[in-house]
Amino acid sequence: MSSSAAAGTVSSRALRASLLGLVAVVLAVLVAVVQLWSAPSLDGGPWEDHGGTGGADGAVTAADGVLPDGASVFDDRYPGVANLDPDLLAALREAAEDAADRGVELVVNSGWRSAEYQDQLLREAVTRYGSAEEAARWVATAETSPHVSGDAVDIGPWQATAWLARRGAAYGLCQVYGNEPWHYELRPEAAGQGCPALYADPTQDPRMS
Known part of the structure; x- marks a missing residue:
């Protein structure tokens, strides 16, 4: 050859x-x-239906944090947005403005929740997954959920979560759980140090115990 x-x-x-x-x-x-x-998303992920003003069984309303489809981080008329921690909300709004310049919209699928709303989500999770142990991988109790304290937000759609996964640390916004790419919390030190390692799911988070 x-x-x-x-x-x-x-x-x-x-x-x-x-x-x-x-x-x-x-x-x-x-x-x-x-x-x-x-991915299953009973804990308010971007593919859960949050339309309307009532929960799945009518037990909760917008006053409990239920958000309509397409709610933005600037929608102060909804308690689910307005009751978020002020520092978290400020970081989200700064990120949302920069994301919008790149054609990406950050939608809030779930933010602050009342204890009643969180309890309802947990009951639904137990029904869906068949046990409290499995449900705990997706939904925290009202006593431990950072949503109830206003310290967590679930962002969608997937383009927004992908954008935050790449750039969120600059705003102190970090994904916390490996199984919930939509769940973000404020970690101010992340701007200089990067986001901490992910927990596999909420059951690995010491705050949940």
């Missing part, structure tokens, strides 16, 4: 290897997107 033919063969093999690598990356991205869209 001539040197030029050998070089052509090597080049073809390299091209095929590159194409296979690219296909693998694309498939991995698609799988990740599908997992995010299909």
Whole structure:
């Protein structure tokens, strides 16, 4: 075989290897997107239905923190937004303004919640998952939930959570749980130190015990 033919063969093999690598990356991205869209979200994630002013069984209303679809971080008329910790809300609004400049909208799917609303979400989680232990991976108790204290927010849609995953630390906004890419809390030190390591889920968070 001539040197030029050998070089052509090597080049073809390299091209095929590159194409296979690219296909693998694309498939991995698609799988990740599908997992995010299909992730269970009884704790107010971006794919939970928060429309209307009442909960699933009518026990809670907007006064308890239920938000309509598309609520923004600037919607002070809703207690679910207005009752968030002021520093968290300020960081969210700064991030939202910068995200908007890049064509990304930050939507609040759930923010502050009353204890009654949190209790209802927990009851629904136990029903869905069949045990309190499994439900605890997704929904905290009213006594431990940072939503009840106004210290947590669930952001959507997925474009917004992807944007925050890359840039949120600059605003002190950090994802806390590996299984909840929508759940963000304020960590002011993250602007200089980066966000802390994720807990796998809320059951690994010492605040929940």
